[in-house]
Amino acid sequence: MQAEENTSRARSLVGTEYEVEIGPVAHGGHCIARTSEGQVLFVRHALPGERVVARVTEGEEGARFLRADAVEILDASKDRIEAPCPFAGPGRCGGCDWQHAKPGAQRRLKAEVIAEQLKRLAGLTPEEAGWDGTVVPAEGDKLPAGQVPQWRTRVQYAVDAEGHAGLRRHRSHEVERIDHCMIAAEGVSELGIEKRDWAGMESVEAIAATGSQDRQVILTPRPGARLPLVELDRPVSVMRVDEKSGGVHRVHGRPFVRERADGRTHRVGSGGFWQVHPKAADTLVTAVMQGLLPRKGETALDLYCGVGLFAGALADRLGEQGAVLGIESGKRAVEDARHNLADFPRVRIEQGKVESVLPRTGITEVDLIVLDPPRAGAGRKTVEHLSSLGARRIAYVACDPAALARDLGYFREGGYRVRTLRAFDLFPMTHHVECVAILEPAAKGS
Numbered sequence: 161m162q163a164e165e166n167t168s169r170a171r172s173l174v175g176t177e178y179e180v181e182i183g184p185v186a187h188g189g190h191c192i193a194r195t196s197e198g199q200v201l202f203v204r205h206a207l208p209g210e211r212v213v214a215r216v217t218e219g220e221e222g223a224r225f226l227r228a229d230a231v232e233i234l235d236a237s238k239d240r241i242e243a244p245c246p247f248a249g250p251g252r253c254g255g256c257d258w259q260h261a262k263p264g265a266q267r268r269l270k271a272e273v274i275a276e277q278l279k280r281l282a283g284l285t286p287e288e289a290g291w292d293g294t295v296v297p298a299e300g301d302k303l304p305a306g307q308v309p310q311w312r313t314r315v316q317y318a319v320d321a322e323g324h325a326g327l328r329r330h331r332s333h334e335v336e337r338i339d340h341c342m343i344a345a346e347g348v349s350e351l352g353i354e355k356r357d358w359a360g361m362e363s364v365e366a367i368a369a370t371g372s373q374d375r376q377v378i379l380t381p382r383p384g385a386r387l388p389l390v391e392l393d394r395p396v397s398v399m400r401v402d403e404k405s406g407g408v409h410r411v412h413g414r415p416f417v418r419e420r421a422d423g424r425t426h427r428v429g430s431g432g433f434w435q436v437h438p439k440a441a442d443t444l445v446t447a448v449m450q451g452l453l454p455r456k457g458e459t460a461l462d463l464y465c466g467v468g469l470f471a472g473a474l475a476d477r478l479g480e481q482g483a484v485l486g487i488e489s490g491k492r493a494v495e496d497a498r499h500n501l502a503d504f505p506r507v508r509i510e511q512g513k514v515e516s517v518l519p520r521t522g523i524t525e526v527d528l529i530v531l532d533p534p535r536a537g538a539g540r541k542t543v544e545h546l547s548s549l550g551a552r553r554i555a556y557v558a559c560d561p562a563a564l565a566r567d568l569g570y571f572r573e574g575g576y577r578v579r580t581l582r583a584f585d586l587f588p589m590t591h592h593v594e595c596v597a598i599l600e601p602a603a604k605g606s
């Protein structure tokens with residue numbers, strides 16, 4: 161109560177400007193600096209080593225840290241470029257974090273974040289994690305500075321009060337109107353979402369599948385609004401999100417898109433997870449399979465299995481004597497996974513949360529494990545359980561290096577060591593990065 165009173169009395173520093181030296185990059189798309197009074201600033205639109213004027217966007221006197229934007233660059237880093245996107249910059253679109261950094265520098269920043277998280281949360285150096293310290297671009301993405309890979313096959317547009325589609329500003333509900341998103345995949349841009357009137361809608365999600373011509377638009381109407389007639393530049397299926405239940409319903413066309421990866425077609429229903437970068441699914445399957453080296457007849461778990469990407473890849477390689485159990489919480493994703501893997505009689509998909517379903521399976525031994533949890537990671541209890549199953553190898557696919565590092569610490573307590581770690585730039589221009597860690601019993605590796 162007292163703390164609350166203190167906070168409410170503290171003076172807001174929003175709008176205050178500080179001339180600061182920019183320190184190292186931090187997890188989340190910003191760099192660390194300190195005011196002359198020693199208060200920590202998380203500064204966006206800056207790069208390590210620069211001298212900038214940072215304007216506070218969030219925070220008050222005495223707060224643990226302030227958020228700020230670099231609004232003037234006094235001394236620029238050699239890694240700085242003019243942002244190729246006209247909608248990027250302080251107070252503008254919040255979609256990209258590193259538009260102002262050369263592509264190679266973006267990957268180095270991501271590598272620094274991974275290294276820092278591994279050291280701080282798992283006590284691991286890159287060498288100890290079997291990582292060469294690099295973040296690798298997806299095939300075809302190594303472009304000269306100023307050119308931007310068009311990788312976003314799923315774009316969630318926010319709609320403003322006048323019905324214009326745009327993108328949300330950083331940590332805000334405000335909409336930055338855009339006429340084109342540079343990182344959107346061609347199949348999304350072709351739909352021309354930005355040119356249409358979306359009056360009454362809260363948001364419009366556009367999906368362009370990889371390896372099929374399927375295109376889908378998911379409308380989220382504001383309470384009581386009527387759905388617009390969707391006339392786009394090419395045929396699409398249309399879904400709508402129910403304002404009360406949050407469920408996704410078909411308006412017309414197929415209620416799913418078909419995505420190709422690892423030589424198979426995957427049905428992905430609306431709301432179901434699928435990797436956004438068109439090269440991501442294949443890149444990750446390859447990294448996981450190269451790390452696990454599945455053998456015919458082995459048994460495997462695919463946890464947080466989505467529509468069955470890794471379960472299918474494993475089943476394919478384990479042969480008729482092998483067996484795979486997938487666990488996924490999303491009901492629709494489970495239906496899709498069962499449909500996608502119907503050709504594999506020895507694949508079973510259980511619906512529910514890993515933390516409750518896994519103990520109920522009664523499984524005490526397994527040869528291989530893939531886990532690909534959401535941003536929060538798997539957590540201590542699940543990792544303890546997995547460490548007790550005697551797996552020969554475990555592949556951990558991670559979209560958050562902090563959660564990965566925390567879970568690797570728990571795996572070490574459970575007797576596992578990291579054999580190799582690889583990092584992939586599957587989200588160019590943003591701070592996000594995908595890692596694949598391969599673990600094995602520590603006794604074996606030492």
Ligand SMILES: C[S@@+](CC[C@H](N)C(=O)[O-])C[C@H]1O[C@@H](n2cnc3c(N)ncnc32)[C@H](O)[C@@H]1O
Pocket residue numbers: 432433434435463464465466467468469470487488489490493512513514515532533534559
């Ligand atoms: C990062 S996605 C991975 C999906 C899949 N491996 C793929 O590559 O397409 C994480 C998945 O975990 C599911 N999920 C989230 N929390 C879960 C939980 N506690 N137990 C089981 N599944 C969960 C989500 O619905 C989502 O499908």
